[in-house]
Amino acid sequence: MNARALSPFDRLLIDAQNALDTVFGAPLAQRANPSADEPDVVLDEGERRHAAGLMRINHVGEVCAQALYVGQAAVARDEATRAHLLAAAQEETDHLAWCAQRLDELDSRPSLLNPLWYAGSYAIGALAGLRGDGWNLGFVVETERQVEAHLDEHLQTLPNADVRSRAILEVMKADEARHANHAQAQGARVLPQPVPTLMAMASNLMKTVAYRI
Numbered sequence: 001m002n003a004r005a006l007s008p009f010d011r012l013l014i015d016a017q018n019a020l021d022t023v024f025g026a027p028l029a030q031r032a033n034p035s036a037d038e039p040d041v042v043l044d045e046g047e048r049r050h051a052a053g054l055m056r057i058n059h060v061g062e063v064c065a066q067a068l069y070v071g072q073a074a075v076a077r078d079e080a081t082r083a084h085l086l087a088a089a090q091e092e093t094d095h096l097a098w099c100a101q102r103l104d105e106l107d108s109r110p111s112l113l114n115p116l117w118y119a120g121s122y123a124i125g126a127l128a129g130l131r132g133d134g135w136n137l138g139f140v141v142e143t144e145r146q147v148e149a150h151l152d153e154h155l156q157t158l159p160n161a162d163v164r165s166r167a168i169l170e171v172m173k174a175d176e177a178r179h180a181n182h183a184q185a186q187g188a189r190v191l192p193q194p195v196p197t198l199m200a201m202a203s204n205l206m207k208t209v210a211y212r213i
């Protein structure tokens, strides 16, 4: 289908469908789960709960990434930027599916607040996108760098025995670094303060809440 032929209403319906699939559906990964060959070591109760809290944060992070990119794409002026954003959202679907599978294995569940995280991130994405395509790409770079940093933090605090979560986070971290570099190469501008600081504050709030709920 030619994206130029879509009316604003068509786009709205597609975005609504994506929101429902992300929040309530069971997204399908296109790549194999990186944890598939790792042993499922039995964790003690404290370790299991901690690992589940971290994987819930990572799952919410992927819900937010989807929503940000779809929100930005909704208002992108340039077709190449829109295509880049939608392709990035597609790749995050693998991460979303892998995190959901691991949460299930850990006898846990995704955040109950996912509809709220999705709506907030979509709004932020659309607002950022309205400032122009250089900003759009700058926003992708900043988001991916921040996700990469918190994945690093999680890799350090995950229980040593949780090799399955670790395998997933390592592949995600490499993907996020690639996403940032790609957006950089496409002409991202550097976001001025206080935007990066506000984004870091919002992500810290999300992490604190999503660890538990």
Ligand SMILES: [Fe+2]
Pocket: 062, 065, 091, 092, 095, 172, 176
């Ligand atoms: Fe991701």
Ligand SMILES: [Fe+2]
Pocket: 065, 092, 144, 175, 176, 179
């Ligand atoms: Fe990413």
